Amino acid sequence: MKFPMLKKTLLNMFQSPQTQKYPARPRAVPERFRGMIAYDPEKCIGCGMCVNLCPAQGIVKREEDDKFILEFFQGSCTFCALCADLCPAGAISFQKTFSITGQTKEEMVVSGKARIAYCSECGERILFLPQDMGQQFGLDERLIRLCPRCRRKHTAGRMKEAIEPTES
Numbered sequence: 001m002k003f004p005m006l007k008k009t010l011l012n013m014f015q016s017p018q019t020q021k022y023p024a025r026p027r028a029v030p031e032r033f034r035g036m037i038a039y040d041p042e043k044c045i046g047c048g049m050c051v052n053l054c055p056a057q058g059i060v061k062r063e064e065d066d067k068f069i070l071e072f073f074q075g076s077c078t079f080c081a082l083c084a085d086l087c088p089a090g091a092i093s094f095q096k097t098f099s100i101t102g103q104t105k106e107e108m109v110v111s112g113k114a115r116i117a118y119c120s121e122c123g124e125r126i127l128f129l130p131q132d133m134g135q136q137f138g139l140d141e142r143l144i145r146l147c148p149r150c151r152r153k154h155t156a157g158r159m160k161e162a163i164e165p166t167e168s
Contacts, residue, residue, distance in 0.1 A: 033098070035079075035097040036100050036110070038110070039072060039111070040112070041113055043090055044114040044128075045089045045091075045130070046117075046127055049083075049088065051070075053082045053083055058072060058074075058077045058078075059073070060073075063116070064113070066115060067114060068113070069113050069114075071109050071110075071111040072109065074102075081094060115128060117129075121147075142154075
């Protein structure tokens with residue numbers, strides 16, 4: 001009777017293990033690793049692009065009073081990073097954490113509340129632009145807080161003033 005695996009089994013019994021001792025010694029992750037989702041509601045402008053782009057439909061946007069809530073379902077996420085790559089405000093990123101576990105559905109959800117912005121002249125709802133984002137694009141602080149219609153009126157008025165000769 002032959003036992004071809006017996007020799008290999010006996011040799012392996014006296015060698016060191018080939019596996020990592022996780023979680024005692026966590027493994028280093030690559031630089032571009034996509035782990036758990038991180039959401040910063042302070043940076044979020046509420047455009048909803050992440051909701052529309054998610055192929056797994058793992059992102060939900062709800063409104064509550066003068067705030068909106070974005071919920072990211074880790075269990076549905078395919079880690080494609082479309083939401084993070086195309087977020088204009090950079091409010092979504094991926095952490096280096098690869099141990100994404102939870103006992104309940106609520107533990108698998110990353111969420112945050114961000115404020116809804118309104119036009120300072122007409123009160124229409126607008127996308128919230130953080131101050132530094134407006135400065136990055138060279139926008140006047142007053143123009144950041146206006147809806148597109150009021151911004152056009154304001155700009156047209158300034159252009160009219162610049163074109164028409166002033167009466168002396």
